Amino acid sequence: MKNLTFILLLLSITLYGSKQEKKKEYICLPCKDSCDLEIFDHNGPCSTCKMELVEKGTYNKTLTKDQITEDFTVLITTLKNNHPGIYDYQSENDFNQTITSLKAQIPSAKNVLDEYKIMSKLISSVSDAHTYVMNPYYQNILQEELLFPIIPKVDNNKILIDGERLKSINGYQEEEILNRLQAFSNSDGNTIPYKNAFIEMEFPIKYFTFIDNSQTFEVVLANGKTRTLEGKSFFKSGLRNKQSRPSFSVNGNNAILKIPSWEDETATSFNRNLDEMAKNSTLGKFIKKSLETTIKAQTKHLIIDLRGNKGGKSGPAAILLRYLINKPFAYYNQIKVSSDSFPTKKHITNKELVAFYESEDSKKLITKVEGSYFFKKELLPTILPQLDSFSGSVEILVDKYSLSVSTDVVAILKKNREVKITGDEIGGSLEHYCAGNYINLKLPNSGIEVNIPLQRLAY
Template sequence: MPLFSQENEGVNFDKKYHQDSIKTWTKNILDIMQKGHPGFYRYTSKEEFDVIIDARLQTVTDSLTTLDFYRNIKPLIAQIGCLHTGIALPEAYETAMRETKTHIPLEIFIDENRKVFITKDHAKNVTIPIKGELLSINDTPIDSIIETLLKAIPSDGYNETEKVLALNLRFPFWYQSIIEMTDAFKVKIRSENIIQEYTIQGITPEVFPTQDMIAPTNKEQLVFEVRDNIGVLKIQTFAKTTIKSNGQHFKKFIKDVFKTLEEEEVENLIIDLRYNTGGTDGNAALLASYFFDEEFRYWDRIEVTEQIAGQVSKGMAKIFYSKPEKKDSTYLWKGALLTKEFRYYKPQKPAKYNFKGQTYLLTNGFCMSSAADFIAILSDNKKAKVVGEESAGGYQGNTSGLMPEVIMQGGFVITVPLHKYVNAVDPNKNIGRGTIPDYPVSISLEDWISKKDVVKSFAFDLINK
């Protein structure tokens, strides 16, 4: 990789750090996370985690490059089981990586049997068969590659729908950062029962879909129509700033939707939440209020660590936040003093135009954070049927809220969420999982390539039957 270093001044991909430094960095990062992160041991006990950390540290027997260190610690952080907890490479490093021709020029789809197929070919020197099954890359079996990537991608609990969808959308980026950074790829592909090997050159990433192309932020985030006496509501995000920047107002829009449903006596409502990665909790809680005709619980409680509780109890923080309440060994967050954020653990009032018909929620592996909370609350209270894939966010809640970034040794940036949200749902259901659909709908390779919306079609068929 010396050529990459020459192409990107200021970033030396070959520079190594002593193994003692690597072990110290790892311990410091995990120590900071553990002290501030109230959900650090939500899915893996301290005893188990200590064993996992020690085992990982024992694998560090030599000096590592920046990228090697990242690949070593990324699965450890993913082990926390928190979508909102992360580590990022130094910004200059990420920029330099994007400028290299080290992205595999293929887009893929992982089906329900974990087979991997080619969906798009961006190779410039050879034609790769679309729909061909990818068997190996640079002599490593694809199932081994996928297993390594799944362990490195963070998700809430043990959820995998988000991880698989992330690979279906961004495989070249994950392969480059976690598996290897090379400019040549030898791929083995099975097509029409014939296995062939191809050598393809790496490319820069401009041809791949951006995050904005996957879930556009520059168009209407809220869309509603009544089709054949069926209400169809698309909510791309709950984020107040994104909705406002596109000239929409969530509270008014949603009120008009449910007023229309009542006036037109619509009996069935489809809410499409696919690719809704969350946003403003107040908007999600407000939407939930339209499905209840009496007071209801949204969150059960919010927890913080002892360290965060101590910081809030002194200094400037006292002006903005209430002092957390200690209950047994837990510190309960009591919210902000001047705003309504964090207040949704209190009983919630029903909205005026509450919907009494049948509701269907369309979900996939990118339903996260507040979107996942909303789905869990409606599902647990039997206010809706869930159609599609398991949601990415935890059924029992997530850890997010205030999420400061800390720059560590080597320029790595870690994100540590400070609030553990516990949803007001059955505490014994879907532990470590998202909301499991009432009607699971699998997407086939053909559906993915043709962009056929089999999930929405399934919901319409349910209603019409």
């Protein structure tokens, strides 16, 4: 009996000792410094950036039902008052039904990520690619979690891993994974291609957030092959590929102009001085030189590659269009704004934009027609073509990532000249979308931020 007591005592000491050995680990909140990659055995300020260290695995803040309800109400109020296309793809009754359905999920929500899921579904119902809710713990998840280690391809509503179609991950079937992720994703007109573009681009973090937070993955392919994959950290490498540069080449009768992005800090919008922009902006100068070379070489066929181009500044796009359309044309036919009232402005971080829309200066630019607000027509100038425009055939290459200003180019060309569009998917709408100025709404309890455009742009 004494021996048994001794053994039990020894076992309890051993177990107690093993528990003692599991020390807490601390990390620095993401600050883009070298300390982001370090794990500390103590709390206190970080020796590198001086930020307070936090215990690893504790980033997901707990929220009460009342706090989530307040955040939910703030977001709904903002959308209904300030989103100019809130009912483009749904009726007011449909939206209210969505609100009722999501509100019923609030009692079971316990933390910020739970709230994020509810807000993501609400934003998805708006069917606008430029209205999105930001994952508040994006960097924390990258920093602390081991995620699905492969970024798959998502083409034509199929998930492909190393070229092979997926059947399931940890028992979740391919169709279920896509349906669930698409329900939390935004796109123009609720179109699937652009939803799939972002699912593809951020699959590891979206799978973790919305499907399964396992660190080991049993993968079954449609061909019957199975693989067991261990989770991977993407914190150092990131999920998104680096943006490539624009390129141009002439090969015989063909010229190829690739524009991977319309982003250009030196450029502005379509309604500014395009001649000056073509001389002084980085992308404007590149487009001008490329088109002048194309015309001088008497090239018969111009291919413009907009695959992967999610948008940016409209000015460089207008410069391009001036070389391709041989008559005066409108960039946008109409720009609508929702209102000049911001009932949730205390939660909007870019208050200078709110101040402008509430100002008398803004009222000089906006006219009210049948209860709706529009920018005055004089702010939408007719764009004149270049004297020496390109007369050959034009082909545009697009894919599921082609959005925003890229769809501007496609829509305006289709409206004004013969053009061939190549690509079985396109990310954006060719009729209208919401973009322009954006308010940044920060929800009061979770700190979740939502990007909401104030302009509805129609061709």
